[in-house]
Amino acid sequence: MQKVKSSMINVVKKIVILTIVLFSINFLTSISFAADTTIEMLNKQGKESMVFSEKVVRINVGDTVFWKATNKGHNVEFIKKGVPEGVGKFKSKFNKDVEFKFDIPGIYAYWCTPHKSMGMIGFVIVGDDKSNLNAIKTIKYSGKSRKLAPDLINSL
Numbered sequence: 001m002q003k004v005k006s007s008m009i010n011v012v013k014k015i016v017i018l019t020i021v022l023f024s025i026n027f028l029t030s031i032s033f034a035a036d037t038t039i040e041m042l043n044k045q046g047k048e049s050m051v052f053s054e055k056v057v058r059i060n061v062g063d064t065v066f067w068k069a070t071n072k073g074h075n076v077e078f079i080k081k082g083v084p085e086g087v088g089k090f091k092s093k094f095n096k097d098v099e100f101k102f103d104i105p106g107i108y109a110y111w112c113t114p115h116k117s118m119g120m121i122g123f124v125i126v127g128d129d130k131s132n133l134n135a136i137k138t139i140k141y142s143g144k145s146r147k148l149a150p151d152l153i154n155s156l
């Protein structure tokens, strides 16, 4: 009888350990899904000049985007009325790596201040929320960005 009892206890122990292991795996996997995104600020990428390495990125609420100043002379500036309500001004310094943590869902449109008419524009979609798409469509782009923007906005 004593033997049966102790083997039962062993089975329960194994189940408890297995459950803990499975939960840990689940937890670690969910962390790796929240991977943060890095975008490079470049003078050249393929045939394009003055460009963010990724023009459209999709992230979860609370994720951080890092913009790396791989080449000099660039920055990141959120476009007025191109961000969800409640988001403040954001304009980074030239030649500096910069990061932003996106806590408010929606579409964020940004450009590099000196190259905003040369096609150096980008979009971040946070939490798959496109509720401010109409506002994004009213942004006035100029030069090369004006040609690029409609296709990018349609791809959001």
Ligand SMILES: [Cu+2]
Pocket: 050, 051, 073, 074, 075, 112, 113, 114, 115, 120
């Ligand atoms: Cu630039």
